Amino acid sequence: MHDDSPVAVAHQHTAPTSFIRKYVFSLDHKVIGKQYYGLALVAVFVGMVLSWLLRLHLAYPDWHIPLLGKFSPAGAPGGVMTPEYYLSLLTMHGTLMVFFVLTNAPFAAFGNFFLPIQIGAEDMAFPRFNMMSFWTTFLAFVVMMASFFVSDGPPISGWTAYAPLSAIGKDAGPGLAMGQDLWAISIALFCIASLLGALNFIATTLDLRTKGMSFARMPYSTWAWFVTSVIALLAFAVLLPACVLLILDRLAGTSFFIPGGLVLSDKLQPHSGGSPLLWQHLFWFFGHPEVYIAILPSIGIIATILPVFARKPLLGARALVGSMIAIGFLSYMVWGHHMFVSGMNPFSANLFSVPTLIITIPATIMTLLLTATVYGAKMRFETPALFCLGFISVFISGGISGFYLAQPSLDTYLHATYFVVAHFHFVMAVASLFGVFAGTYFWFPKMFGRMMNETLGKLHFWLTFLGVYCIFMPMHYLGLVGNIRRYSAFVDDYLAPLIPVHRFITIAALLTGAAQLLFFWNLAWSRFRGPIAPENPWEATSLEWTTTSPPPFDNFAGHHPVVYNGPNEYGVENPDGTDYVMQTAAPKSA
Amino acid sequence: MGKIFAIVLTVITLVSVAFFAMHTWWLPVDISTTGPAVDRQLDETLIGTGVLFLAGQLLLGFFAWTAIDRKSTAKTKTFPGGPTPLLTGAILVVAIEVFTLTFVGSKAWAAIYLAPPDPSSIRIDVQAEQFAFYFRYPGPDGKFGGVHPDKIDDGSGNYFGLDPANDIAARDDIVAASLVVPVNHPVALTLHSKDVGHSFYVRELRVQQDFVPGLDIPLHFTATKTGKYEIVCTQLCGLGHYNMKAYLEVMEEPEYEQWLKTQEGQ
Numbered sequence: 001m002h003d004d005s006p007v008a009v010a011h012q013h014t015a016p017t018s019f020i021r022k023y024v025f026s027l028d029h030k031v032i033g034k035q036y037y038g039l040a041l042v043a044v045f046v047g048m049v050l051s052w053l054l055r056l057h058l059a060y061p062d063w064h065i066p067l068l069g070k071f072s073p074a075g076a077p078g079g080v081m082t083p084e085y086y087l088s089l090l091t092m093h094g095t096l097m098v099f100f101v102l103t104n105a106p107f108a109a110f111g112n113f114f115l116p117i118q119i120g121a122e123d124m125a126f127p128r129f130n131m132m133s134f135w136t137t138f139l140a141f142v143v144m145m146a147s148f149f150v151s152d153g154p155p156i157s158g159w160t161a162y163a164p165l166s167a168i169g170k171d172a173g174p175g176l177a178m179g180q181d182l183w184a185i186s187i188a189l190f191c192i193a194s195l196l197g198a199l200n201f202i203a204t205t206l207d208l209r210t211k212g213m214s215f216a217r218m219p220y221s222t223w224a225w226f227v228t229s230v231i232a233l234l235a236f237a238v239l240l241p242a243c244v245l246l247i248l249d250r251l252a253g254t255s256f257f258i259p260g261g262l263v264l265s266d267k268l269q270p271h272s273g274g275s276p277l278l279w280q281h282l283f284w285f286f287g288h289p290e291v292y293i294a295i296l297p298s299i300g301i302i303a304t305i306l307p308v309f310a311r312k313p314l315l316g317a318r319a320l321v322g323s324m325i326a327i328g329f330l331s332y333m334v335w336g337h338h339m340f341v342s343g344m345n346p347f348s349a350n351l352f353s354v355p356t357l358i359i360t361i362p363a364t365i366m367t368l369l370l371t372a373t374v375y376g377a378k379m380r381f382e383t384p385a386l387f388c389l390g391f392i393s394v395f396i397s398g399g400i401s402g403f404y405l406a407q408p409s410l411d412t413y414l415h416a417t418y419f420v421v422a423h424f425h426f427v428m429a430v431a432s433l434f435g436v437f438a439g440t441y442f443w444f445p446k447m448f449g450r451m452m453n454e455t456l457g458k459l460h461f462w463l464t465f466l467g468v469y470c471i472f473m474p475m476h477y478l479g480l481v482g483n484i485r486r487y488s489a490f491v492d493d494y495l496a497p498l499i500p501v502h503r504f505i506t507i508a509a510l511l512t513g514a515a516q517l518l519f520f521w522n523l524a525w526s527r528f529r530g531p532i533a534p535e536n537p538w539e540a541t542s543l544e545w546t547t548t549s550p551p552p553f554d555n556f557a558g559h560h561p562v563v564y565n566g567p568n569e570y571g572v573e574n575p576d577g578t579d580y581v582m583q584t585a586a587p588k589s590a
Numbered sequence: 591m592g593k594i595f596a597i598v599l600t601v602i603t604l605v606s607v608a609f610f611a612m613h614t615w616w617l618p619v620d621i622s623t624t625g626p627a628v629d630r631q632l633d634e635t636l637i638g639t640g641v642l643f644l645a646g647q648l649l650l651g652f653f654a655w656t657a658i659d660r661k662s663t664a665k666t667k668t669f670p671g672g673p674t675p676l677l678t679g680a681i682l683v684v685a686i687e688v689f690t691l692t693f694v695g696s697k698a699w700a701a702i703y704l705a706p707p708d709p710s711s712i713r714i715d716v717q718a719e720q721f722a723f724y725f726r727y728p729g730p731d732g733k734f735g736g737v738h739p740d741k742i743d744d745g746s747g748n749y750f751g752l753d754p755a756n757d758i759a760a761r762d763d764i765v766a767a768s769l770v771v772p773v774n775h776p777v778a779l780t781l782h783s784k785d786v787g788h789s790f791y792v793r794e795l796r797v798q799q800d801f802v803p804g805l806d807i808p809l810h811f812t813a814t815k816t817g818k819y820e821i822v823c824t825q826l827c828g829l830g831h832y833n834m835k836a837y838l839e840v841m842e843e844p845e846y847e848q849w850l851k852t853q854e855g856q
Contacts, residue, residue, distance in 0.1 A: 082829070083829045083830065083831075083832060083833075084828075084829035087826070087828075087829060087831070156826075156828065156829060157826065158826045162786075162787055162825070162826065163787075164785075164786050164787070164803055165786040165787060165826070165827060165828060168786070172785070172786060172828060173720070173828040173829050174829060258803075259803050259804025259805075260739075260804070261739035261804070262739070262783075262784065262785050262786075262803055262804075263719075263739050263742045263751075263784050263785060264720070264785045264786070266743075266744070268739055268740050268742075274804075275804065276787060276802050276803055276804065277802060277805075310657075310666070311660075311666055312666035312667075312668070315668070315669050315672070315673050315676075316672070316673030316676075316677065319673055319677060341789070341798045341799050341800055342800045342802070343799070343800045343801075343802035343805055343807050346699070346703035346704055347704065349699060349703070350692075350696055350699070353692060353695075353696075354692060357688040357689075357691070357692060358688065360684055360688060361681055361684055361685060361688075364680050364681070364684050365677055365680065365681070367646065368676060368677065368680050369673060369677075371646070371649060371650050371653065372653075372669040372673070372676060373669075374650065374653040374654060374657065375653045375656075375667065375669045376653075376656075376657075376658065376666055376667025376668065376669070377653070377657050377658065377666055378657070378658040378659075378660055378662065378664070378666050379591075379592055379654070379657035379658070379660065380660050381591035381592060381595075381660075386591070386595070389595055389650065389654055392650055393599055393602075393647060393650060396643065396646040396647060396650070397606075397643070397647075400639045400642060400643045400646075401639075403635055403638070403639045403687075403691070404632075404635055404639070407631065407635065407691055407692070407695045407699075408695070408696075408699040408703075409627070409628055409631050409695040409696070409697075409698035409699040409702075410628065410631055410632055410635060410695070411798075412628065412699070412702060412703075412796060412797060412798050413617070413628060413632070413793070413796050413798065415798050415824065416789065416791070416798070416824035416825065417824075462598075465598070466598070466602075469602050469606070473602075473606050476610075477609055477610075477614065477615035478615065480615055480616060480617055481615045481616065481617065481618075482617065482618065482791075482793035484791070484822060484824050486826045486831060486832075487831065487832035488831075488832045489832050489833075490832075491832065491833055492820065492835065494793075494820050498615075501615070570666075571665070571666040573665075
């Protein structure tokens with residue numbers, strides 16, 4: 001029922017007054033967006049500290065970390081972690097980063113805060129669902145973190161939790177008893193939360209666009225959140241039952257993922273008839289689209305921010321949106337490229353390889369359009385702009401290595417090496433986080449009403465940009481030598497000579513991590529001490545910049561914006577000397 | 591600031607490419623009949639993607655370098671020709687590269703994974719378990735004994751669960767902790783797992799294949815150089831994963847026959 005009335009669905013709730021309803025169990029999408037952002041910050045901090053510990057252990061295996069020994073006397077006796085504790089921390093690093101950071105920050109956090117405002121709505125379509133999805137995510141996080149405190153620690157099966165290692169229980173090794181139960185339950189909860197969130201985003205985008213906000217006029221970030229929601233709806237709908245089956249295998253004695261005749265801990269396991277490959281298919285049917293759930297919102301954020309600082313329209317905006325949709329569609333046809341050497345029929349490798357390589361075409365289109373937008377730009381090199389340029393660079397670097405891994409004949413050598421680690425960190429983790437950084441420096445004034453510190457921001461950018469290349473570029477070389485990932489130590493004659501390279505990476509990781517403290521400090525300091533932000537500090541065109549910073553409870557103070565223009569009107573010459581046209585600016589004849 | 595970005599990006603790009611071009615860290619020498627095709631595929635991919643990488647990064651740097659000063663009164667410029675020629679060109683280049691790579695590469699893949707093993711291959715049964723590999727040769731009768739998971743007993747060395755008391759074929763099976771093969775002779779492996787997922791990876795053979803519990807997975811190769819090479823596990827299998835390895839020993843034919851005889855005697 002999207003008719004001509006400004007906002008089809010009125011704001012169903014009024015501004016709350018109690019602390020609990022205002023800041024804790026809030027129905028306001030802006031508060032929920034901030035809650036997601038806060039949760040992602042906590043998760044990214046834990047994930048980052050874990051990566052320091054992992055890197056330290058790889059480069060300096062005998063180094064004692066007394067605090068770690070105190071935290072887990074069994075996992076790190078005397079401060080030196082055991083091989084199984086290394087794998088526990090590795091699993092938690094991957095899980096926290098992929099689910100609670102890369103899914104939450106660019107998609108759930110910014111999407112919640114800005115999607116409704118960018119389309120001129122007063123809130124999400126289903127505010128109660130929205131609150132429920134955040135608090136379910138929070139519960140999932142608590143359950144996941146609880147695995148640090150159970151007797152044999154977090155699971156050791158990696159963020160991919162391959163069966164039957166993940167399905168059998170304590171006979172498979174330490175960390176695979178209650179820790180793995182908690183992991184499966186947490187991820188199942190996360191799936192439920194993400195499904196609710198995705199439905200909400202889709203309904204909001206379809207139904208709550210204000211008058212004049214046609215699809216063609218939606219900002220690219222909104223497009224990205226919308227396409228991502230559709231991907232998430234289909235992807236988490238597969239991971240959820242997969243997790244339920246895993247829980248049943250573990251707790252109810254079923255055998256979905258466990259075949260017969262397995263002997264673990266000298267015991268013949270009482271299972272029969274299951275298929276370990278079934279888990280891999282279900283997991284990667286989710287897992288590959290998940291990569292796009294992590295990266296598409298950041299692409300949309302960059303495509304929205306870059307023109308603001310380039311002071312010219314994004315080149316080929318329609319092609320960019322088309323590429324996003326194409327990637328969303330193709331993302332469901334490529335999951336088997338994670339499984340070239342997994343034991344599935346080797347004929348299917350070609351089937352999965354071709355669409356994987358075809359994905360490079362829309363990805364190349366998006367990269368080129370962003371790059372060509374920098375051509376002839378009147379660039380304002382503020383921090384968000386720097387992160388946009390950095391994003392393009394790391395996205396190229398991460399995309400290029402995809403050419404290698406998409407080919408089964410090269411995957412046969414490079415699979416499970418550090419080459420893969422380099423690839424997915426560049427293209428999914430670093431690129432996505434650069435989108436989050438750009439988004440944070442750009443939108444912080446709108447979210448909190450204060451500007452962030454530019455000097456600290458620029459310093460943060462340069463250290464991070466150099467740092468990520470120092471960390472992840474050498475991992476390609478390690479992969480070419482055949483350095484296998486997920487090893488807690490390099491004890492043999494073949495890998496030991498590579499330890500100096502690992503030391504270099506570790507030092508780079510510690511320094512780059514330390515640079516992130518500048519970001520945390522900038523967030524905290526600017527929140528209370530930053531200069532007061534004007535309504536539209538960056539001279540941007542989309543609707544969030546037509547309202548106060550921060551926006552009032554109903555976003556537009558009872559007023560319903562009417563949209564006349566697309567979001568891409570930069571580089572024009574107005575009589576008043578400005579060079580942009582707001583989306584709400586009525587044409588002169590009106 | 592744009593110029594600084596351009597300089598930093600160019601330095602990063604050139605240093606990154608230099609280490610690839612100089613082969614500072616590189617693959618170990620190839621010792622298999624199927625490996626050269628993989629290496630050739632890698633070289634072609636390196637050149638193709640190297641050009642794209644350099645072009646992409648340097649172009650970005652160049653555009654940042656030449657960005658118009660924010661205080662200038664000059665107008666911004668649109669990319670010459672707009673998006674259509676740029677995208678058409680890019681799609682053509684990438685599509686040609688993609689399909690060439692796929693076409694050439696599928697032959698390298700097929701030689702390893704799709705072609706049937708040579709009928710004269712030596713057949714060896716490989717079992718992976720937490721955290722070791724065991725290799726079984728059929729013995730003089732040329733037949734493998736049946737496998738009985740309930741009879742597996744690492745304590746007495748019955749890693750495969752053989753039943754020599756009731757199974758004649760099992761009596762002469764040879765079980766070894768190393769994969770010993772003659773040089774230039776095709777070898778056909780059957781991979782199976784005792785417990786969880788593992789993987790068989792020999793860098794020098796350019797071959798990797800997972801063990802999947804419940805499945806018998808075929809894999810074949812022909813080693814062309816004698817020597818001792820690592821077989822390592824690449825599929826996360828538990829706490830001892832980092833240390834799960836065995837050795838591939840490639841011997842001259844007479845030496846191999848001698849080794850086999852010694853094993854049979856035991």
